[in-house]
Amino acid sequence: MxxxxxxxxxxxxxxxxxxxxxxxxxxxxxxxxxxxxxxxxxxxxxxxxxxxxxxxxxxxxxxxxxxxxxxxxxxxxxxxxxxxxxxxxxxxxxxxxxxxxxxxxxxxxxxxxxxxxxxxxxxxGGLLGAYCLSEPASGSDAASLTTRATRHGGGTSRSTGAESGGSWTIDGTKAWTTHGGVADFYTVLARTGGGGAHGITAFLVPGDAAGLTAAPPERKMGMKGSPTAQLHFDGVRVPDSRRIGEEGQGFAIALSALDSGRLGIAACAIGVAQAALDEALGYVAERRQFGRPIADFQGLRFMLADMATQVEAGRALYLTAARLRDEGRPFSKEAAMAKLFCTDTAMRVTTDAVQLLGGYGYTLDFPAERYMREAKVLQIVEGTNQIQRMVIARHLAGPETH
CATH class of the missing domain: 1.10.540.10 (Acyl-CoA dehydrogenase/oxidase, N-terminal domain)
Structure with a gap:
């Protein structure tokens, strides 16, 4: 092109x-x-x-x-x-x-x-999964979740050889669940102990478990083909064999998963940004004004140069974090940086793509407007970009003092 x-x-x-x-x-x-x-x-x-x-x-x-x-x-x-x-x-x-x-x-x-x-x-095996951490009153402050799992019979520790077994009953509501209502299995974080991060445990819950129901999907500005729904757990019983890790280890498991998940969001954001850039490039090469292609106008060329630079920088950042992960080295800070930069880049690049297409960019006849609507959610999921800045700052300057 x-x-x-x-x-x-x-x-x-x-x-x-x-x-x-x-x-x-x-x-x-x-x-x-x-x-x-x-x-x-x-x-x-x-x-x-x-x-x-x-x-x-x-x-x-x-x-x-x-x-x-x-x-x-x-x-x-x-x-x-x-x-x-x-x-x-x-x-x-x-x-x-x-x-x-x-x-x-x-x-x-x-x-x-x-x-x-x-x-x-x-x-x-053709199954599709979903992840249940957020709740209606527990989004960025995930450690305050209230969905509760209550043990029936059995012991508490499999690693020490103490008695285990029995089953659990899960009650509560999860929110903002991607694939909510259509997934075959859910990784669910629920409270099994006291308050705070240390009283949370992870469970693997079948999608057809009795007592598990999904609310109607949220009505969203973008990604309308991806159902996002609340899930209601009303006495959902799961055997202890579906408890993942030790009791109380769930929050650490969740944070570990989110570090990797943030890299996934970063990569998706660069995909959307690249698609928007490609759309803009194709349009300005064909659109003519004042007797020549609008790609000849310096102001538009500079916009394209900035867009391409941001996309390449974001790609390099998420790949750097991925290589750290592959080498078994710490990558939490770099994952937060990648998620922050790549999703902000997607928002900027898709907005610029709409601007470059002019009135056509605002119509459903071209995908630029869809890319812009979709990019917005990427700044929110897997921890808002404000949370990413907090994570990065903690790595740089230590935890906040209170």
Whole structure:
């Protein structure tokens, strides 16, 4: 189209296997996702069949171990797959990120028996997951959640060899649940002890559990094809074998998952920003005013240069954080930085794309307006960007004094 676009993604992929994977993803996106994205989003249709296809293609299991049906790909590769999917349709890219987040607790903290029993179906069996942390009165302050799990019988510790077993009853309401009401399983954080972060435990709850109901999906300004709903737990009983980790370990598990999940959001944001940039580039190359293409006007060229620079900077930032994660090094600060910068970049770039298209950018005939509406939510999910600034500042200057 022009020389302004980024270098081929393949240059950033470390192996031939990864390059073949990306070729598959691009072909699938162009054939199955992009052609109907605008129509499906406007109609608010959830692409469940697409997620089954992604599962069959091995794209819902990429960062997990082969032992349990995973793709054994580094995060550096997995995130670039997310970027490509989100560029085609954010509902799909973000949905894969949420599913990966929902699998994180069991994959990282479950017993060997739990992983063997559940992970193969979760990763490659056509199932779709969701993550239940936020509540109506507990968003950014996740440690104050009130959904409660009450034990019936059994003991308290599997790691010490003490008696365990029995079952749990979960009561409460979760909010802002992506895939709420359509997921096959939910990773649920519930209070099992006193107040604060140390009294929270993680559970794996089947989507068809008795007593679990979903409210009507929220009416949103964007991502209308992705259901976001409250979930009501009314005496939902789960066996202790579906408790993940130790009692009271849930908040630490949640924070660990969110560090990785923030990288997923960052990659999706760059996908949306790249799609908006590509749309703007195509338009200014063809649109003529005053007898020449508007791409010749310096003011627009400078806008495009800034947009492309921001996209490349965001991509480099999330890949740097991913490589730290792949090396087993701390990456929490870098994940927060990537989420903050990439989502702010998506908002700026999509807004500029609408501006570059002029009146056409404000119509449903072009995807720029959809990209702008979708970009906004990325500054909010997985911790608002104000929370990301708090996380980064704590790493730099230590915790706040009170």
């Amino acid at each position: 022009t020389d302004y676009g980024p270098p081929p993604v393949d240059r950033r992929l470390p192996t031939e296997e990864a390059r073949d994977l990306m070729t598959l993803v691009r072909e699938l996106a162009e054939r199955e996702i992009r052609p109907t994205a605008a129509e499906e989003e406007e109609a608010g249709r959830f692409p469940r069949d697409l997620f089954r296809l992604l599962s069959e293609s091995g794209l819902l299991s990429l960062p997990y171990a082969e032992e349990f049906g995973g793709g054994n790909q580094p995060y550096e590769v997995y995130l670039q797959v997310l970027e490509e999917l989100a560029a085609a349709r954010l509902t799909v890219g973000l949905g894969v990120s949420v599913h990966t987040l929902a699998c994180h607790a069991l994959a990282g903290y479950g017993t060997k028996e739990q992983r063997a029993e559940h992970l193969p179906a979760m990763l490659g």
